[in-house]
Amino acid sequence: MKNKTKNFLIHLTLITVCALSLIPFLWLLSTALKGRSENIFAYPPVFIPHDFTLENFKEVLRLVPIIRYVINSFIVASATVILNVILSALAAYPLARMEFKGKKIAFFAILATIMVPFQTIMLPIYIITLKLNLIDSYSTTMGYLGLILPFAVNAFGIFLLRQAFLTIPREIEQSAVIDGCNSLQIFYLLLLPMIKPSIALLVIFTFIGSWGEFLWPSIVLTNEKLFTLPVGINNLSSTFSADYRLVAAGSIVSIIPIVVFFLALQKYFIQGSQEGALKG
Amino acid sequence: MDTKKNLAALLFLLPAFVVLTIFFFIPFFQTIYLSFFDYSKDIYSPDFVMFQNYIELIKSPLFLKTIVNTFYFLILCVPFLVIFPLFLAILINQNIKGKNIYKIIIYLPVVISIVVVAIAFKWLYAPEGLLNFFMESIGLSHIGWLSSPKVAMISVAIVTIFKGVGYYMMIYLSALMSVPKELYDAADVDGAVGFKKHMLVTIPHIMPMIALVSTMSSISALKVFVEIYVMTHGGPLDSTKTIVYYIYEKAFENLDLGIASAGAVILLIIVMAFSILNIFVFEKDKYSI
Numbered sequence: 001m002k003n004k005t006k007n008f009l010i011h012l013t014l015i016t017v018c019a020l021s022l023i024p025f026l027w028l029l030s031t032a033l034k035g036r037s038e039n040i041f042a043y044p045p046v047f048i049p050h051d052f053t054l055e056n057f058k059e060v061l062r063l064v065p066i067i068r069y070v071i072n073s074f075i076v077a078s079a080t081v082i083l084n085v086i087l088s089a090l091a092a093y094p095l096a097r098m099e100f101k102g103k104k105i106a107f108f109a110i111l112a113t114i115m116v117p118f119q120t121i122m123l124p125i126y127i128i129t130l131k132l133n134l135i136d137s138y139s140t141t142m143g144y145l146g147l148i149l150p151f152a153v154n155a156f157g158i159f160l161l162r163q164a165f166l167t168i169p170r171e172i173e174q175s176a177v178i179d180g181c182n183s184l185q186i187f188y189l190l191l192l193p194m195i196k197p198s199i200a201l202l203v204i205f206t207f208i209g210s211w212g213e214f215l216w217p218s219i220v221l222t223n224e225k226l227f228t229l230p231v232g233i234n235n236l237s238s239t240f241s242a243d244y245r246l247v248a249a250g251s252i253v254s255i256i257p258i259v260v261f262f263l264a265l266q267k268y269f270i271q272g273s274q275e276g277a278l279k280g
Numbered sequence: 281m282d283t284k285k286n287l288a289a290l291l292f293l294l295p296a297f298v299v300l301t302i303f304f305f306i307p308f309f310q311t312i313y314l315s316f317f318d319y320s321k322d323i324y325s326p327d328f329v330m331f332q333n334y335i336e337l338i339k340s341p342l343f344l345k346t347i348v349n350t351f352y353f354l355i356l357c358v359p360f361l362v363i364f365p366l367f368l369a370i371l372i373n374q375n376i377k378g379k380n381i382y383k384i385i386i387y388l389p390v391v392i393s394i395v396v397v398a399i400a401f402k403w404l405y406a407p408e409g410l411l412n413f414f415m416e417s418i419g420l421s422h423i424g425w426l427s428s429p430k431v432a433m434i435s436v437a438i439v440t441i442f443k444g445v446g447y448y449m450m451i452y453l454s455a456l457m458s459v460p461k462e463l464y465d466a467a468d469v470d471g472a473v474g475f476k477k478h479m480l481v482t483i484p485h486i487m488p489m490i491a492l493v494s495t496m497s498s499i500s501a502l503k504v505f506v507e508i509y510v511m512t513h514g515g516p517l518d519s520t521k522t523i524v525y526y527i528y529e530k531a532f533e534n535l536d537l538g539i540a541s542a543g544a545v546i547l548l549i550i551v552m553a554f555s556i557l558n559i560f561v562f563e564k565d566k567y568s569i
Contacts, residue, residue: 018385024400041408091296100289115555117503119524120544123531124307150303153296183288212393214506230395251396262391
């Protein structure tokens with residue numbers, strides 16, 4: 001095949017796929033920008049609004065505390081990220097670097113958690129969360145903790161950082177031992193800074209995962225003040241199902257933070273997922 | 281010295297194990313334990329019933345239907361999620377302009393919450409929505425995307441595929457980068473071109489990755505929930521009710537903890553078959569001591 005035709009076909013295919021990836025969101029945006037006088041079910045469909053307005057955005061922000069949801073999602077995702085980094089790094093270090101009794105047991109216990117989907121154990125997790133009073137009806141802080149703690153560490157993070165520790169040459173550590181550093185110092189001052197790229201990956205993917213999480217918050221949350229974005233937006237879509245302009249406007253507002261986050265860090269996203277590091 | 285070293289290692293592991301014990305190990309054993317009790321008569325004093333819940337589930341037409349639905353959903357998604365992202369990755373991996381822009385746009389649905397993606401599709405699937413306009417304009421009749429029991433599961437699968445393509449494409453891209461250039465040169469010498477070159481060189485080389493994507497996408501298909509919860513609530517006529525949806529309903533709506541737990545154990549066994557394959561065969565380097 002001629003090179004030019006081939007290139008043209010490749011671009012054509014990829015542009016089509018890109019268009020398909022964007023259309024659902026663009027259609028939502030278009031709906032959100034249509035005024036009251038415009039029929040959102042018009043045949044043929046209208047992509048560029050005739051009666052262009054930002055009124056739906058103002059209205060939905062007035063009726064629904066979306067900014068509150070954004071703050072909640074941010075608190076929960078940030079705390080989840082911080083805990084994951086600390087707990088995964090601490091656990092990964094001995095698994096990669098030390099010989100100790102029970103290492104095999106610890107290793108396989110963590111590995112086993114990969115095999116068990118959250119969905120199969122969510123009921124007892126809920127029972128335990130209730131018993132520990134980690135719910136929003138007890139207090140706001142406890143409500144947040146109930147959203148955060150069950151996801152404070154996971155096996156993928158531990159294995160990701162363990163892999164990173166394994167790639168650091170042993171000699172570096174040995175010279176530090178000779179200099180009289182203890183395990184904690186070696187871990188914190190020497191090894192941790194060397195696995196920064198993997199920590200960045202863990203931060204990004206944990207943040208995205210936590211930000212998009214729906215099932216668990218929808219089970220534990222009862223107080224609208226603590227709704228995270230996915231729960232809030234789902235609630236909004238059933239409350240205003242008769243007015244799709246508002247649902248669309250709310251949905252668009254809700255994706256702005258994560259899209260900005262993604263575009264700002266796209267370099268890491270692309271590197272990270274190419275390393276096949278984490279699974280959704 | 282040895283005991284000191286053991287102690288240090290255990291202290292490092294302790295925080296993670298505290299969390300895993302409370303939110304993983306205990307719930308795991310509790311799921312199995314609860315599955316032997318009948319909560320349906322009195323939630324405060326359940327009866328020990330041995331395997332009665334399992335027997336009841338296996339006899340329940342609705343539960344069997346959710347198993348069939350789940351595997352139907354898996355068959356709808358997995359082949360597409362294995363093949364199409366590979367095709368895209370091969371295209372993007374060519375020497376073309378604008379690679380990164382393509383990657384970013386195709387990856388975008390991966391970062392957006394499934395709730396919003398499902399809401400966006402619900403709007404496209406509306407009876408008077410964009411998709412039915414499209415059907416009309418190519419001379420076909422309207423489809424009840426979410427209202428017809430025959431079509432609804434396909435509509436849900438489209439959403440899952442839409443959300444997943446970019447993710448698996450990136451995984452394939454990394455695998456493609458690891459194909460040694462010399463292999464292609466050798467194929468050139470042998471006179472292989474274009475598509476044939478890929479069949480000869482690329483596919484065998486990334487076969488392990490194809491296997492991995494198959495099990496990964498199967499596992500997430502078995503766990504499907506949010507798309508269904510937002511778009512169909514398991515309807516119409518239970519046609520999109522999956523195992524996880526069934527467990528969710530039994531646990532949190534009917535408060536039938538025993539049946540929900542037995543259902544969860546059955547799902548667990550199915551998922552484990554796939555994960556064991558994953559961990560001990562396809563990714564054994566990553567998960568070996």
